[in-house]
Amino acid sequence: xxxxLLLFVSSLLVCASHAQQSVDFDDALSLMVEHNASIESAxxxxxxxxxxxxxxxxxxxxxxDLNAGxxxxxxxxxxxxxxxxxVATKAxxxxxxxxIGSGVITPDIAMxxxxxxxxxxxADWRYTLQNRSVGVVGLQLSMPIYAGGRINAAIKAxxxxxxxxxxxxxxxxxxxxxxxxxxxxxxxxLRRVVDVRxxxxxxxxxxxxxxxxxxEAGVIAHSDxxxxxxxxxxxxxxxxxxxxxxxxxxxxxxxxxxxxxxVDDDIELFVSNDIKPLDYYLKIAIDINPILACAxxxxxxANIGVKAARSELFPEVVAxxxxxxxxYELSDLLPRWxxxxxxxxxxxxxxxxxxxxxxxxxxxxxxxxxxxxxxDELCLLIExxxxxxxxxxxxxxxxxxxxxxxxxxxxNAQDGFEAGxxxxxxxxxxxLNLAAAHIDVINAAYDHCCSLxxxxxxxxxxxxxxxxxxxGVLVNIDK
Numbered sequence: 001x002x003x004x005l006l007l008f009v010s011s012l013l014v015c016a017s018h019a020q021q022s023v024d025f026d027d028a029l030s031l032m033v034e035h036n037a038s039i040e041s042a043x044x045x046x047x048x049x050x051x052x053x054x055x056x057x058x059x060x061x062x063x064x065d066l067n068a069g070x071x072x073x074x075x076x077x078x079x080x081x082x083x084x085x086x087v088a089t090k091a092x093x094x095x096x097x098x099x100i101g102s103g104v105i106t107p108d109i110a111m112x113x114x115x116x117x118x119x120x121x122x123a124d125w126r127y128t129l130q131n132r133s134v135g136v137v138g139l140q141l142s143m144p145i146y147a148g149g150r151i152n153a154a155i156k157a158x159x160x161x162x163x164x165x166x167x168x169x170x171x172x173x174x175x176x177x178x179x180x181x182x183x184x185x186x187x188x189x190l191r192r193v194v195d196v197r198x199x200x201x202x203x204x205x206x207x208x209x210x211x212x213x214x215x216e217a218g219v220i221a222h223s224d225x226x227x228x229x230x231x232x233x234x235x236x237x238x239x240x241x242x243x244x245x246x247x248x249x250x251x252x253x254x255x256x257x258x259x260x261x262x263v264d265d266d267i268e269l270f271v272s273n274d275i276k277p278l279d280y281y282l283k284i285a286i287d288i289n290p291i292l293a294c295a296x297x298x299x300x301x302a303n304i305g306v307k308a309a310r311s312e313l314f315p316e317v318v319a320x321x322x323x324x325x326x327x328y329e330l331s332d333l334l335p336r337w338x339x340x341x342x343x344x345x346x347x348x349x350x351x352x353x354x355x356x357x358x359x360x361x362x363x364x365x366x367x368x369x370x371x372x373x374x375x376d377e378l379c380l381l382i383e384x385x386x387x388x389x390x391x392x393x394x395x396x397x398x399x400x401x402x403x404x405x406x407x408x409x410x411x412n413a414q415d416g417f418e419a420g421x422x423x424x425x426x427x428x429x430x431x432l433n434l435a436a437a438h439i440d441v442i443n444a445a446y447d448h449c450c451s452l453x454x455x456x457x458x459x460x461x462x463x464x465x466x467x468x469x470x471x472g473v474l475v476n477i478d479k
Contacts (some may be wrong), residue, residue, distance in 0.1 A: 001115025002047075002362070011426075012084065014085075020155065021259070021260065021261040022260065022261070022262055022263075022264050022265075023257075023262070023263065023264065023265050024262045024263075024267060025184055025267070025466075025469065026255055026466070027261075028180060028184055028253070028261065029177070029180065029466075030182075031178050031257045031258065031259050031261065032176060032256060032257045033173070033256065034176075034258070034259065035257060035258025035259050036176050036256060036258045037258060038172055038175075038176055039169075039172055039173055039176055042165075042168055042169040042172040042173075042288045043169060045165045045169070046163035046165045046166050046169045048165070049098075049158075049161050049162040049164070049165035049166070050162055051283055052158050052161060052162070052455070053127055053158040053159055053161070053162045055158070056154050056155045056157070056158035056159075056257055057155055057158075058156075059144070059151045059154055059155065060151055061143075062141060062142065062143035062274060063141070063142050063143070064139060064140070064141050065139070065140045065141075065142075066137075066138075066139055067137070067138050067139070067140055068132075068135075068136070068137045068138075069134075069135065069136055070135040070136075070328070071134050071135075072132060072133050072135070073132040073133075073134075074132070074311070075131065075132055076128045076129075076131055077128070077129045077130040077132075077331075078126055078127060078128040078129055079127045079129060080125070080126045080127075081126065081127065083401070090297040091247070092113075092117060095208065096113060096114065101357045107325040117340065129331055129333055129334075130329075130330075130331040131329045131331075133328075133329050134327070134328060134329050134330055135327065135328035135329065135330075136324055136326070136327050136328070136330060137324070137325045137326040137327075137408065138322060138324040138326075139322065139323050139324055139325060139326055140320070140321070140322045141320065141321040141322070142318050142319065142320040142321075142380075143318065143319045143320075144316070144317070144318055144319075145317040145318060145319050145341070146311070146314075146315070146316065147311065147314075147317075148311040148313070148314050148315065148316065149269045149307060149308070149310070149311035149314070150308060150311045150312070150316070153305075153307045153308035153311055154308065154332075154454040156304050157301055157305070157308065158441060160297050160298075160300050160301040160304060160414050161301065163293070163294075163297045163302070164209065164294050164297045164298060166292045167290040167291070167294035167297065168294055169290075169292050170290035170460075171290040171294065173462070174290065174456075174457045174460065174462040175457060176256060177453065177456055177457065177462035177463070177465065178453040178456075178457045178462065179256050179449075180253075180256055180257070181324045181449055181450060181452075181453035181465060182450050182453065183249065183252050183253040183256055184253055184263060185269055185446055185449045185450070186249045186253075186446070187246065187249045187250055187253055187262075187263045188245040188250075188263060188267050188268065188269055189229065189263075189442055189446040190242060190245050190249050190270065190444075191246060191263075191442065192248075192265070192438075192439075192442045193242045193245075193439055193442070194242045194246055196237050196435050196438045196439055197239040197242045197435070198239055199435070200238075200239075200431060200435045201232070201235045201236055201239050201292060202233045203431055204228065204231055204232045204235050204428065204431070205232060205423070207228055207427065207428065207431075208228045208229060208232055211224055211225045211228045211424055212225055219420055220420075220424065224423065224425075225378055225423040225424075227425055227428075228424050228428065231432075234245065245359075246396045250262055250263075254447070268475055268476060269442055269445040269446055269449060269473040269474070269475040270449065270469060270472030270474050270475060271393055271396050271445050271448045271449075271472055271473050271475065272393075272448070272452060272468040272469075272471065272472040272473070273393075273466075273472075273473065274468060274471055274472075275386075275389055275390070275393070275452075278386050279381070280340075281382050281386060281455060281458070281459040282379055282383075282458050282459075284461060285382055285458060285459040285460055286375065286378075286379075288460045288461070289458070289459065289460035290460055291374070291377060292371075292374060292375060292378055292380070292460075294394075295370065295371045295374045295375075296371055298367050298370075298371070299364070299367045299368050299371045301367075302360070302363050302364040302366075302367040302368075303364050305360045305363060305364065306357070306360045306361050306364050308360070309353070309356045309357040309359075309360040310357055312356065312357075313353055313354075313357070314345075315343055315344060315345035316343070316344045316345070317341065317342070317343050318339055318341070318342045318343075318344075319339075319340075320339070320340055320341070320342055321337070321338065321339040321340070322337065322338050322339075323336065323338075324336045324337065361471045378458060380453065381458045382458045382459060385451055385454045385455035385458055386455055388446060388447070388454070388455075389451040389452050389455055392444055392447040392448035392451050393448050395447075395478070396444035396445050396448060396475075397446040399437060399441045400441055401443055402437050402440075403437045403438065403441060406430075406433050406436075406437040409434075410430040410431055410433070410434050412430075412476050413426055413427045413429075413430035413431075414427060414430075441475065442475060445475040452465065452468060453465055456468075
């Protein structure tokens with residue numbers, strides 16, 4: 001009863017999934033590229049690297065800043081000429097006294113001079129250069145003339161980071177492409193497994209009915225009937241498990257696509273006989289594999305880092321200018337604009353720059369070693385996946401031949417059972433052998449599809465999977 005209930009619930013789940021969008025592989029691929037979260041995230045990183053590169057190019061442009069400030073100082077900035085006033089008064093008195101004594105200046109003229117100069121001498125001889133309260137709004141312009149290669153290194157580094165992010169974007173698409181193949185054809189595989197399991201259940205149910213009739217006729221013992229019932233319960237349980245796996249697989253496919261959907265009912269697994277020689281995949285992997293391209297770009301970035309560190313040893317020359325747009329209580333003695341050239345050169349900084357240069361050189365050598373190792377690992381991976389493709393194809397061909405033998409053995413067992421010379425156990429074993437052969441065949445085809453996708457991903461040409469699919473041989477089994 002429990003097996004029947006599980007079978008009913010699984011059937012409901014499978015039927016509910018039929019209401020989803022039906023897609024073939026091309027549709028699933030288009031939906032994945034549009035909705036997959038990993039691809040979308042990698043695309044944003046490419047856009048970010050693009051803007052970083054554009055920002056780095058702006059380092060060559062002049063910089064114009066608007067500055068504003070207000071200060072309230074402790075006191076006014078002033079010059080006190082009180083001491084000079086005393087000297088001037090004394091000197092004037094001496095001049096007038098000597099002039100009167102020598103007869104050059106008359107007393108009346110001396111009085112007039114004294115009356116005229118006295119207000120000047122009585123005034124406050126303290127001159128304010130700048131009031132204590134001052135505000136300024138101005139523009140400041142600066143433009144690099146020579147930076148020792150810092151700017152060129154920064155722009156090249158941003159360009160390499162852009163290449164790295166684009167390579168990662170391509171690698172993400174290839175990786176998700178492989179995942180799509182595994183999950184899309186995983187659904188196809190499990191559907192065929194469900195078909196085979198269902199066929200076994202139906203055939204065992206017919207066999208149970210025949211066994212009951214033969215028991216009533218006294219041809220077989222009751223133990224044979226019990227054995228058939230036990231095998232039927234096993235077959236139903238395997239069918240329920242296969243259907244539950246199918247539901248999970250369809251959900252997994254929807255996750256990688258980014259949208260709820262279901263695979264078209266007429267989609268079949270395939271095998272390809274158009275696999276090219278190993279050297280072909282090795283060559284294109286070295287040429288265009290995005291992961292390897294990222295590693296090489298990382299090496300170039302490390303090399304640029306060495307140049308940037310070396311540029312720190314050179315002086316920096318900047319043209320600059322400033323102008324005041326508005327001044328509050330700003331002294332007229334101060335100029336309203338200025339232009340000039342600035343030089344910055346560090347004479348001693350604790351050998352920090354030299355050590356940074358040495359560190360950058362070590363990083364460059366380390367990344368270079370990783371690139372070489374990555375190339376070797378990639379070639380090894382391609383050889384491994386190429387072997388998997390070849391082995392799975394050979395396995396499929398051999399198992400496909402074995403199906404004919406399993407069918408013949410089942411037919412012989414069926415005839416023998418009807419003649420009473422073959423037991424129920426032998427007949428069921430023959431039927432299960434045929435079902436196992438069918439499942440082994442579609443598993444070999446599934447392994448072939450997945451190995452092919454991984455091989456193309458390692459080579460960096462996952463998009464070529466469609467070509468192999470279109471020219472492949474469809475796997476059809478008797479249901």
